[in-house]
Amino acid sequence: xxxxxxxxxxxxHIALHRLACQLIENHDTFEDTVLIGLQPRGIFLAKxxxxxxxNDYKIKNIQLGHxxxxxxxxxxxxxxxxxxxxxxxxxxxxxxxxxVFVDDVLYTGRSIRAALTAIQSFGRPEEIELLTLIDRRFSxxxxxxxxxxxxxVDAINKEKVKVCWEEQDGEDAVYLINS
Amino acid sequence: MSELSVNHLLxxxxxxxxxxxxxxETADHFKEVxxxxxxxxxxxxxxxxxxxxxxxxxxxxxxxxLAEKRLSAxxxxxxxxxxxxKKGETLIDTVNNILSMKVDMVVMRHPxxxxxxxxxxxxxxxxVNAGDGAHEHPTQALLDCYSIRERLKDVAGKxxxxxxxxxxxxxxxxxxxxxxxxxxxxxxxxPKTLIPKYIERIGVSYEKNLRSALEWxxxxxxxxxxxxxxxxxxxxxTREYTQQYxxxxxxxxxxxKEIVVMHPGPINRGVEITSDVADSKQAIILEQVQNGxxxxxxxxxxxxxxxQHNEN
Numbered sequence: 001x002x003x004x005x006x007x008x009x010x011x012x013h014i015a016l017h018r019l020a021c022q023l024i025e026n027h028d029t030f031e032d033t034v035l036i037g038l039q040p041r042g043i044f045l046a047k048x049x050x051x052x053x054x055n056d057y058k059i060k061n062i063q064l065g066h067x068x069x070x071x072x073x074x075x076x077x078x079x080x081x082x083x084x085x086x087x088x089x090x091x092x093x094x095x096x097x098x099x100v101f102v103d104d105v106l107y108t109g110r111s112i113r114a115a116l117t118a119i120q121s122f123g124r125p126e127e128i129e130l131l132t133l134i135d136r137r138f139s140x141x142x143x144x145x146x147x148x149x150x151x152x153v154d155a156i157n158k159e160k161v162k163v164c165w166e167e168q169d170g171e172d173a174v175y176l177i178n179s
Numbered sequence: 180m181s182e183l184s185v186n187h188l189l190x191x192x193x194x195x196x197x198x199x200x201x202x203x204e205t206a207d208h209f210k211e212v213x214x215x216x217x218x219x220x221x222x223x224x225x226x227x228x229x230x231x232x233x234x235x236x237x238x239x240x241x242x243x244x245l246a247e248k249r250l251s252a253x254x255x256x257x258x259x260x261x262x263x264x265k266k267g268e269t270l271i272d273t274v275n276n277i278l279s280m281k282v283d284m285v286v287m288r289h290p291x292x293x294x295x296x297x298x299x300x301x302x303x304x305x306x307v308n309a310g311d312g313a314h315e316h317p318t319q320a321l322l323d324c325y326s327i328r329e330r331l332k333d334v335a336g337k338x339x340x341x342x343x344x345x346x347x348x349x350x351x352x353x354x355x356x357x358x359x360x361x362x363x364x365x366x367x368x369x370p371k372t373l374i375p376k377y378i379e380r381i382g383v384s385y386e387k388n389l390r391s392a393l394e395w396x397x398x399x400x401x402x403x404x405x406x407x408x409x410x411x412x413x414x415x416x417t418r419e420y421t422q423q424y425x426x427x428x429x430x431x432x433x434x435x436k437e438i439v440v441m442h443p444g445p446i447n448r449g450v451e452i453t454s455d456v457a458d459s460k461q462a463i464i465l466e467q468v469q470n471g472x473x474x475x476x477x478x479x480x481x482x483x484x485x486x487q488h489n490e491n
Contacts, residue, residue, distance in 0.1 A: 071212065071220035071250075071480075082182045082484050085208040093216065121217040 006134070006161070007151060007174040015150035019131060020052045022148050023100065030062050032126070033098040038115055039068040039086035042103035044165040045133055049102065065090035065122075067101075069114040095123030100148075104163040106132040109144035134161050134174060183481050187306040189295045190315035191356035199360060203325055205477035206470070213249060213472055223252035226483050229282045231274065232309070233259040233289045238444055238468065239309050239319070243286050246475035252483075255282070270294065271301055278304055283486055284479065287311075305482045313347050319443055320353035322474040324361055326467045327398055330439055335362035340392045342424060343402035343451055344373045346413075350443045351402060355383055368392040369402075369424055372413040389424050393434055400441040401426060401451045417450055427453040431461065439463055 007015065027033040030053070037046025043066050053059045070085040101115055112130060119125065133150035139157065153176070155161055160177040164170070183198050191199075212220055228247050232240055240256075247254045257277065274285065284305045287295055292314035299306050310316040328334050339358050345351045345367045358365050359382060367378060368386045378385060386392040393399055404420065414420050426440065440452070440462040448454050456462060 068208070070208075071222045076222050077484055077486060084181045085205065087208070088211055117221065121212075121215045121219070123216060 002178045003162075004176045004178075005173060006153060006176050009172040012133075012150075012172040012174065015133065016048060016052055017056075019133075019148050019150060020049055020057060023049070023053070023131070024057060024059070026129075027098065027100075030059055032096070033100060034063040034065060034092065034094060035100050035102055036065045036067050036090070036094075036115075036119065038101060038103040038111060039066055039070075039088070041105075041163065042101075044168055045104050045131075045163075046102040048165070049131075063092055065092065067115060067118055069111055069118050072114040072118040074110060074114065090122050093123045094119060094125045096126050097123075099125040099128045101128060101130045103130075103132050105134045105136060105161050106130070106144075106146055106149075107136045107139055107161075109140045109142040112144050113142055133163055136161060183485065186482070186485055187295070187299045187308075188317050188478055188482060189299060189306065189308050191317045191320050191353045191360065192315065194317075196360045199321065199324070199357065202321055202474065202477045202481065203328060205481060206325055206473040209249075209476040209480070210470070210473040213469075213476075219249050219251060221251045222480055223247070223250040223483050226250075226283045226486070227253040227255070227281060228284045228286060228479070229255050229257060229277050229304075230309075231257045231277070231285060231287045231289075233270075233287070233294075234310070235260075236288055236309070238471075239288065239316075242468070242471040243307075243309060243318075243475050246472050246479060247286075249472070250476055250479060250483075252284075252479070255280075270298065274298060274302055278302055284483065305486055307478060307482065310349055313349050313352070315353045315356075316349040317353050317357075318471070318475055318478060319350050320357040321478070322467055322471040323350075323354055323400065323441060323443070324357045324363075325474055326441065326463050326470050327363075327439065329466065329470065330463055331397065334358065337363045337398060338366070338396045339363050339398045339400060340366045340368050340386070340396040341400045341402060342368045342389065342392065342426070344405050344413075345369055345378065345402070346373045346375050347405045348402050354400060355381065366392060366395065370414045370420065389426075390430070393426075393430070393438060396438055398439045398441060399426065400443070402443065403445060403447055404450055421450050425449075425451055425453065426456050428455045428459065431456060431459075437461060441467060443467070 035046050037043035050062050050064050053062055066089045068086040068088040070083050129147040131148040132146045135146050135149040135152045136155050137152055162175045162177055164173045166172050184195055286307045286309050288309040289311050292312035294311045295306050295308035324334050341351050355365050365383050366386050367383055374385055442464045
């Protein structure tokens with residue numbers, strides 16, 4: 001097994017600031033905008049962006065929710081491993097809101113497909129956008145593309161992209177793992 | 180662990196402590212789902228479930244049906260009262276006929292103890308026991324323990340007394356197994372005629388006096404007096420039963436501590452429990468009903484995940 005650094009800590013931070021600025025361009029004061037981190041690993045990125053927007057760019061009261069898509073996945077009973085659910089925490093209604101899905105890696109697009117269905121349980125959003133730190137090109141199974149991307153990566157199927165966060169894994173970095 | 184050790188839920192006797200915890204954790208997620216504005220998930224959209232009720236039921240049947248629909252399963256209902264069972268069809272024939280219509284899971288209530296176990300040896304579908312005679316009622320025990328866990332944070336180390344008709348009660352037996360597996364201490368209380376002779380052999384002690392039992396416990400589970408199952412007279416009169424084994428507000432207030440009161444329903448108000456107790460904050464009867472849907476969703480979801488997807 002070999003691994004290659006795709007983004008180091010400095011590069012991750014630059015990407016986060018750029019993504020935050022791009023969000024501000026489109027959403028201004030975030031009055032009608034909510035961030036939804038996708039479980040399990042999208043929530044770290046979503047929390048980072050929220051604190052960056054609030055502390056460095058002085059935007060107040062950004063609403064953040066966690067969405068778990070386990071019960072909406074299309075591979076139930078088809079995988080070898082059973083699916084494990086995570087917590088969903090959305091304490092607001094997304095009716096007529098601008099929703100931004102936040103996830104670490106965009107790969108086949110199937111999780112996003114599930115999230116698009118799952119979010120309907122909380123109302124009808126005015127629009128939905130997608131933000132990912134890593135966009136794996138050429139690996140999509142569905143016609144889904146991100147609106148904001150940190151870095152585009154060409155990876156073949158047996159390679160894995162791993163995003164590490166300081167609060168969870170001890171460092172900020174993105175690795176390409178070849179097994 | 181993220182998978183059940185069994186393919187059917189026939190009784191608490193057959194599952195492990197880890198299975199129970201897995202069901203509880205999964206139920207936590209479903210409890211969040213059923214409190215959403217839209218209370219439905221598509222997980223079981225390609226699963227068909229038959230609810231076979233060979234014995235009357237309102238609560239359990241509605242609860243299962245709601246759980247199935249909230250998981251997007253296709254549901255067919257069957258009740259013995261209006262079926263060919265009356266014409267003399269056997270259990271296996273009835274079920275095989277229903278299964279030949281491509282049913283993946285069966286939820287069954289039956290008056291004979293062991294009906295679920297018997298069926299599991301003869302058919303392929305995944306079976307959930309919704310009560311078999313005086314044997315087991317596993318989902319009721321799971322939702323009871325889940326409700327205790329919700330109210331008192333944990334089941335382990337708690338003292339639970341089950342009061343009333345233990346002899347005819349599948350709820351009692353399943354509850355005893357579940358509580359013991361989760362590390363709670365269990366006593367039973369009621370007229371000696373309604374206590375099974377084997378009770379001490381399964382590690383449960385008997386307390387004749389209701390007041391001493393209530394003083395000892397953290398949770399009192401009040402069972403219904405099952406008049407329909409009593410072929411002979413087990414106690415002199417309902418009035419006498421109520422005087423000795425009925426819980427009222429005055430009795431609860433005189434205990435000097437607050438205990439949790441449960442009841443699996445349907446309540447005989449004024450017999451085993453008075454209205455002011457049933458409607459008080461100490462009673463978690465309606466929480467039990469709500470948790471029932473989440474628990475049954477968890478059980479169906481976890482069992483369905485063990486049915487391999489078939490391309491045909």
